[in-house]
Amino acid sequence: MRSAFPTAPVTTMDVSDNTNTHPDPFVIRECHPEEAEALLALWQAAGTSPSVTDTITDIRGSIESSATVLIAEVDQRIVGSLIATFDGWRGNMYRIAVHPDYRRRGIGRALVAEGERCLAKLGVKRITALVEEKYPWAVAFWSSVGYEIEPGIVRFFRNP
Numbered sequence: 001m002r003s004a005f006p007t008a009p010v011t012t013m014d015v016s017d018n019t020n021t022h023p024d025p026f027v028i029r030e031c032h033p034e035e036a037e038a039l040l041a042l043w044q045a046a047g048t049s050p051s052v053t054d055t056i057t058d059i060r061g062s063i064e065s066s067a068t069v070l071i072a073e074v075d076q077r078i079v080g081s082l083i084a085t086f087d088g089w090r091g092n093m094y095r096i097a098v099h100p101d102y103r104r105r106g107i108g109r110a111l112v113a114e115g116e117r118c119l120a121k122l123g124v125k126r127i128t129a130l131v132e133e134k135y136p137w138a139v140a141f142w143s144s145v146g147y148e149i150e151p152g153i154v155r156f157f158r159n160p
C-alpha cells in the first residue's frame, strides 16, 4: 500500500535567508521506490548504525507501505531522510540522517517537523524515536527538536 501522503514536494526551504550560510535551498518530499539505493547510500555516508533491514528490498518495502519515508533533497541530491510510521496506535520515527556535508542547516529539524505534520494528520497522540545514547549529537538533536528521554525504558529486540 502506498503512503497516504502526497508525493509532490511538501516543503521547500531557502536556507539562505536564515543564520545558515549555505546558499542551496532544500526540498522535503516523499521517497520513491526507485530511490531505495540512493537512500541506502545516504545512510552509509551519514554513518547510521547498520541493521538487518538495510537492504534495497526492505527499504522499498517501507516506501511502498503505509509508512512515510521522507527525504531532503538539494539540487536533486538526496541529503537527508526520516521514516515516520503510525500503527494506528502510536507514531514512531526512524532513520533521521543528514549527509555530513549538509549538517547544521536545519534539514534534520525540517524533516522531523514534516514527519510530525504527516503523523498529526493521522491523529497521532504520541511519537517515539529510538536514539542511540552513545551518540551525543543524536541525543542533542532530539532534545533540540522537543523530544524527552523516557527514563526506565530499555529496548528489547530479536531478529527472527
Ligand SMILES: CC(C)(COP(=O)(O)OP(=O)(O)OC[C@H]1O[C@@H](n2cnc3c(N)ncnc32)[C@H](O)[C@@H]1OP(=O)(O)O)[C@@H](O)C(=O)NCCC(=O)NCCS
Pocket: 046, 047, 048, 095, 096, 097, 098, 099, 102, 103, 104, 105, 106, 107, 108, 109, 110, 130, 131, 132, 135, 136, 137, 138, 140, 141, 142, 144, 145
Ligand atoms: C543528527 C542529525 C540527523 C542532525 O541533522 P542536522 O540537519 O545537522 O540537524 P539540524 O541542523 O536540524 O540541527 C537542529 C539542532 O539539533 C542540535 N544538533 C544537531 N547536530 C548537533 C551536533 N552535532 N551536536 C550538538 N547538537 C546538535 C542543535 O541544537 C541544532 O540546532 P542549531 O544548529 O541551531 O544549534 C545528523 O547529525 C546526522 O545525520 N547524524 C548521523 C546519523 C545519526 O546519528 N542519526 C541519529 C540516530 S538516532
